Amino acid sequence: MSSTKFKVAAVHAAPVFMNKAATIEKVVKLIEQAAAEDIKLLAFPETFIPGYPYFIEVYPSLSLAPHLASYSVQSVDVTSSDLSPIQAACRKHGIAINLGISERQPSPGFSLFNSQVTISSSGDILGVHRKLQPTYVERIVWAQGTGATLSPFPLSLAGKEYNVGGLACWEHTMNLARQSLIEQHEHIHCGAWPALSTMAQIEATADLQIEALMKSHALTAQVFCLVASNYVDDTCLDWMREKLGEQNMVKRGGGWSGVIHPFCAMLAGPHTGEEEKMISAEIDMADVGWVKVWLDSAGHYKRPEILSLGVDRGAKWLDEGPGSVVRDGRRFEGTEGEKGE
Numbered sequence: 001m002s003s004t005k006f007k008v009a010a011v012h013a014a015p016v017f018m019n020k021a022a023t024i025e026k027v028v029k030l031i032e033q034a035a036a037e038d039i040k041l042l043a044f045p046e047t048f049i050p051g052y053p054y055f056i057e058v059y060p061s062l063s064l065a066p067h068l069a070s071y072s073v074q075s076v077d078v079t080s081s082d083l084s085p086i087q088a089a090c091r092k093h094g095i096a097i098n099l100g101i102s103e104r105q106p107s108p109g110f111s112l113f114n115s116q117v118t119i120s121s122s123g124d125i126l127g128v129h130r131k132l133q134p135t136y137v138e139r140i141v142w143a144q145g146t147g148a149t150l151s152p153f154p155l156s157l158a159g160k161e162y163n164v165g166g167l168a169c170w171e172h173t174m175n176l177a178r179q180s181l182i183e184q185h186e187h188i189h190c191g192a193w194p195a196l197s198t199m200a201q202i203e204a205t206a207d208l209q210i211e212a213l214m215k216s217h218a219l220t221a222q223v224f225c226l227v228a229s230n231y232v233d234d235t236c237l238d239w240m241r242e243k244l245g246e247q248n249m250v251k252r253g254g255g256w257s258g259v260i261h262p263f264c265a266m267l268a269g270p271h272t273g274e275e276e277k278m279i280s281a282e283i284d285m286a287d288v289g290w291v292k293v294w295l296d297s298a299g300h301y302k303r304p305e306i307l308s309l310g311v312d313r314g315a316k317w318l319d320e321g322p323g324s325v326v327r328d329g330r331r332f333e334g335t336e337g338e339k340g341e
Contacts, residue, residue, distance in 0.1 A: 002159025008041040008188070009034055009280035010226045012257035012271050014233035017051040020074045020082070024049060027099065028089045030278070035093035039280055040121070040157050043190040043226035045255070046100045046168045047114055050074035052194035052230060053102075055240050056137045058249045067243055068141060075102040075112055078128055078325045083117065091123030096155045098166050098190035100228070102142070103128065106319055114142045115326075116166040116192055118153040126153040128326040131168045132177055147313040148320040148327060150177060152186040162285065166190035172213040180311050182221045182297045187285065189217055193229040195254025197272070207272060210256040218260045222291045224267075224283050229255030231274050259283070262291040 011030055016022035027044070034042045046052055053071055056064060076082045078101075090097060096119065103115035114131035130145025152165030165186040171177060172191060181189070191214050196206035210227065218225040231254050240247060258269025259281040267281035295301040315321045 004158070004160070004286040005282055005284045006040045006158035007038055007280055007282050008043075008224070008226055008259060009037070009039045009278045010043045010228040010257045010259060010269070011045065011048075012229060012231065012255055012279055013045070013048075013276045014231050014235065015048050015051040017233075017236040017239050018070065018074050019235075020050045020076065023051070024082070024085055027086050031086070031089040031093055031095055031097065033278060034095055034280075037278065037280060039278070040095060041155065041164065041188065041226070042095055042097045043166070043228040044097065044099045044192065045228045045230035045257075046192035046194050047102045048100045048230060049076055050102060051236060053141055054194075054199075054232065054236060054250045055244055056141060057199060058240065058247045059244045061137075061140060063244060064140070071102065071141065072104055072110055072112055075104040076117075077104050077106055077109075078115075078117060078125060079106040079319075083119070083125065087119055087123035087125065090119050090121055094121045096121045096157065096164070098164060098192070098226075100168065100192040103130065105317070109319075112142050113145055114138065114168055115145075115149075116168060116190065118155070118164060118166075120155055121157075125325060126155070127151070129166055130326065131171050132174060133171065135170045143317075146316040146320060147180075147311045148315045148317075150180050150311065150313070151184055152181055160285070162187040164188045164190065166192060168192045169194065169196075172217060176309060176311075178217055178221065179297070179309050183302075183309060185298055186221055186223050187288065188283075189221060189223045189225045191217070191225055191227045193227065193256065195229060195231045197256070198232045198251045198254035200249040206254075207256040207270075211270065214258075214260055215264045218262050219264050220297055222262045222288055222295065222297060224262060224285075225260040227256065227258050227260065227269070228279075229257045231255040233274065262288055
């Protein structure tokens with residue numbers, strides 16, 4: 001029996017830094033915890049597997065090459081069996097997830113993307129969104145995503161189908177990317193973030209930025225927003241100290257996680273700091289209707305005769321064509337001429 005009401009949650013947690021296998025085990029345990037709380041959709045922080053590479057913000061770039069190579073090894077190939085345990089957990093417990101990963105191109109590829117994988121409650125990979133523009137020094141880690149992955153994916157939640165999309169961190173400052181999701185009728189948005197407030201020079205403003213950007217998208221898109229952040233723990237700090245030496249630019253804690261109503265009310269959270277927590281709330285999708293009476297950014301509030309959006313959704317990378325994992329959950333095995341739209 002279908003219902004417009006169901007529980008969702010944002011994961012506020014730290015991965016087992018630079019350990020893909022151990023973090024996958026942790027994701028499975030978090031899915032099991034969510035199942036015990038009757039949660040139907042679970043959002044994870046940015047690059048939860050194998051963890052956000054804070055070391056790029058701290059140490060000289062010439063010292064990082066061997067560690068970035070290790071980071072690639074610990075990153076996820078979505079065409080491999082890497083995510084199989086997570087898919088099985090989603091299937092077993094009937095939970096859909098939006099999972100932040102550092103994604104490695106299919107074997108024998110080496111290049112990486114800052115990605116969000118959508119997995120259905122039946123355990124199927126519906127698709128992957130790749131962050132369009134890595135921020136600042138992130139550009140030495142991840143390649144640019146393309147319009148081929150800029151879309152929400154349909155998830156069955158409480159017996160009805162809703163479009164669930166996501167963006168990562170300051171990708172939310174790209175207003176046209178957000179508008180693209182709006183015009184594809186996004187219903188629920190998963191905002192994935194690292195622990196920005198632990199970084200030197202932005203401690204005082206980082207959480208304010210996250211709150212402002214996520215509430216803005218909730219209102220302008222008329223969507224429920226699940227905001228998931230990691231926090232910095234000792235597995236991260238110890239790894240950096242052991243591999244690269246002492247530093248004082250990134251500290252423990254941080255993160256800003258919560259669940260936001262389309263009219264900007266906080267339904268759960270915000271939660272910050274080192275305490276691991278499932279930030280959960282019951283949402284009522286019927287609320288979207290009365291919000292859209294006021295403003296509908298894909299409808300009567302759009303004014304298409306004055307303002308228009310152009311998006312190139314053609315594939316740019318070899319693994320982004322029709323039938324690919326990143327496009328619609330199936331690996332692309334066609335010819336180069338078949339890519340794009």
